[in-house]
Amino acid sequence: MRSLKLAGLLLIVMLFALAGCGSAQDDGGGSDDSGSSDNGGDDASSSxxxxxxxxxxxxxxxxxxxxxxxxxxxxxxxxxxxxxxxxxxxxxxxxxxxxxxxxxxxxxxxxxxxxxxxxxxxxxxxxxxxxxxxxxxxxxxPEDIQVVTTADSDIESLEDLEGKTVAVGDQGSGTEANANQVLGAAGLTYDDLTAEYMGFGDASQGLQNGTLDAAFIVGGAPTSAIQELGASKDVKVLSLSDEVISNLTSEYSYYTEKTISADTYADYGQEEEIKTVAVMxxxxxxxxxxxxxxxxxxxxxxxxxxxxxxxxxxxxxxxxxxxxxxxxxxxxxxxxxxxxxxxxxxx
CATH class of the missing domain: 3.40.190.10 (Periplasmic binding protein-like II)
Known part of the structure; x- marks a missing residue:
């Protein structure tokens, strides 16, 4: 009786051992095949x-x-x-x-x-x-540098921004950097005006309600912020002088000279073509x-x-x-x- 129990125990141990060997072979074989296929394919593709x-x-x-x-x-x-x-x-x-x-x-x-x-x-x-x-x-x-005011404003040039309240873009933005450079090319600094740091939408609202005199807008013309302003008030987009344009393009490699047709904002009160610069x-x-x-x-x-x-x-x-x-x-x-x-x- 005791020998029969011992034989049964040995049989159970052998069956577990065989099952374990079979499982190891299956896992190992599957892993090798999958790894070889995936890695080889990725290496060939990446090269x-x-x-x-x-x-x-x-x-x-x-x-x-x-x-x-x-x-x-x-x-x-x-x-x-x-x-x-x-x-x-x-x-x-x-x-x-x-x-x-x-x-x-x-x-x-x-x-x-x-x-x-x-x-x-x-x-x-x-x-x-x-x-x-x-x-x-x-x-x-081109993404045009546009200095916009209202048609009834006495601002006709960059020099006329002295003493005015001007939106120059969000602080630290590309527009604000452009505004600083354009003003500098005209011999002006922020000390010569009241600079307001705000985005295009807020600048358009400020021009509409009279809290701003002018704003720097950088974007491909026609720009929606100027069109939105023009829906309630006629606009005036300033031309830069030849001297200012020359100063900018000679000092900064990324500026190019640009002329915006008067037709671009004709429906919003603009009467003349706009000479300016653009970033690309x-x-x-x-x-x-x-x-x-x-x-x-x-x-x-x-x-x-x-x-x-x-x-x-x-x-x-x-x-x-x-x-x-x-x-x-x-x-x-x-x-x-x-x-x-x-x-x-x-x-």
Whole structure:
């Protein structure tokens, strides 16, 4: 009887041992097969292609629809790019910061903000925080510096802003930096006027209710804040003098001269064309992206520009001839190679 119990116990032990061996073989075999397939596939893909995430701006702005068209209709078909997508962001300053962090592979950004970021200066966000992985791909369209007042105002030039209350943009913003520079080119400082730090919507309201005399608005004309003002009061957008324009374009590489047609705001009381300067919206990529991939992305964008024109009216401003106008940082070698082949200056 005792021998039968011992034999039974031995049988149970052997069955557990066999089950354990079988389980180990199954798990080990499955793990080896899966690991070999997945890792091998990833290595092969990463050595040949890149994924591009493009940081844009708010969904109601210009950057986002253009970015979606770029990623979904252009870059997604480019050799060397396995996947591309656009994401909504806080726009220029945020885009520069998060490009540095590796969150994006490309961003849409104002060229002055790109300059500050690449050089670690001027704006508080970048003071001493240089963005080292930023390279230019192309200039896109102008964002105009507009100094607006009401048609019944006695303000006719920048010099007339002395002693006035003027909205200069949110403190530390790109607009505020532009306002400071434009005033400086006219021989003025904030000490010569009452500077109010506020966004475009609040500035438009201030001009409507008379608490402001003038406002700096930076954006592609026609700009909605000026149109909103024009719905209740006739507007006057000032021209900058030739001297002020020359001072700005010679001192700051990111400004370009711009003339806004009188027709742009004719329905809102504007009677004359507007001579001013503009910063440029530009497309920036991570400098570590492969040269061939960026070359193909640049080439494809200009060969399929109709997709950008269909996405937003500003798409028609994007031209090969103006691809390096106002480019405030070094070009990516892939973009530079394409421009050199097409006879576009890369100086």
């Amino acid at each position: 040949e292609e890149v994924r591009v995430t493009l940081g844009t701006g708010g969904t109601s702005g210009t950057y986002y629809p253009l970015g979606v068209a770029m990623t979904e209709q252009i870059f997604s078909n480019v050799e060397g790019v396995s996947q591309s997508r656009a994401v909504s962001t806080g726009a220029s300053v945020t885009n520069a910061q998060e490009l540095a962090e590796g969150k994006y592979d490309a961003v849409l950004i104002q060229n002055d903000i790109a300059y500050y970021a690449a050089n670690g200066e001027t704006l508080g966000d970048f003071e001493g925080n240089t963005v080292d992985n930023m390279a230019g791909m192309t200039s896109l369209y 919206a530009i497309l920036v990529v991570d400098s570590e992206l492969p040269e061939d991939a960026v070359y193909n992305m640049t080439k494809s964008m200009f060969e399929n520009k109709d997709a950008l024109e269909a996405a937003h009216a500003r798409g028609s401003d994007i031209t090969l001839e103006g691809a390096t106008d106002g480019m405030s940082i070094d070009l990516h070698p892939g973009a530079a190679r394409y421009y050199e082949e097409e006879g576009v200056s890369v100086e």
